[in-house]
Amino acid sequence: MSLADIHARIGVACENAGRDPGEVELIAVSKVQPEERVVAILDEGHRVFGENKVQEAAGKWPALRERYANVKLHLIGPLQTNKARQAMALADAIQTVDRPKLARTLARIAQETGACPDVFIQVNTGEEPQKAGILPAEADAFIAEVRALDLPLKGLMCIPPVDEEASLHFALLAKIAARNGLAGLSMGMSSDFEKAISFGATHIRVGSAIFGARVPG
Ligand SMILES: *Cc1c(COP(=O)(O)O)cnc(C)c1O
Secondary structure (H helix, E strand, O other), X not given: OOHHHHHHHHHHHHHHHOOOHHHOEEEEEOOOOOHHHHHHHHXXXXXXXXXXXXXXXXXXXXXXXXXXXXXXXXXXXXXXXXXXXXXXXXXXXXXXXXXXXXXXHHHHHHHHHXXXXXXXXXXXXXXXXXXXXXXXXXXXXXXXXXXHOOOOEEEEEOOOOOOOOHHHHHHHHHHHHHHOOOOEEEOOOOOOHHHHHXXXXXXXXXXXXXXXXXXXX
């Protein structure tokens, strides 16, 4: 599907929800995609991308940033504390802050370097044991902790369980954000971004709908 098609669908979803399309940032998830597909999207003028692995982002984006100005990179995959420094140097936003140790590490490095990417807290709305994210019951306290560390907290992020109705998870994330006065909501992927927009998504993470199926390996 072309980028223009995706923007048209975002436009319709916003109109149905009575929202301004300018409030919804499209993050093109470029993980595992061959470089020529990513370059094609850059050549169309798109600048906001998502990667889920620090190492993959490090191998790809410094060179692309030299060729294309104003690229914004969101890290959307789990982050180990020992990769925090590298992630902070690479990314404009880290969407997967989900535990105190990681938050404290980011804060310490931010103090030292004087710079910090935007931060989103990942919430494990489905309470799935294998999935990253702070549990919903612990979210309010963790949000307060991240704020106390002076990190530039912009919002919340979730990845709903594959086998459940995503709406319930989008609604839960929106509720936690609202009661904590957070504006940013990163939710919605290729299969459900219109639904996410109807629940207030400000950042949608769309991979395969833009780039085609991910080529493994
Ligand atoms: C891969 C990925 C996406 C994009 O998934 P698609 O279904 O291809 O749109 C979105 N969010 C996260 C966290 C991802 O890892």
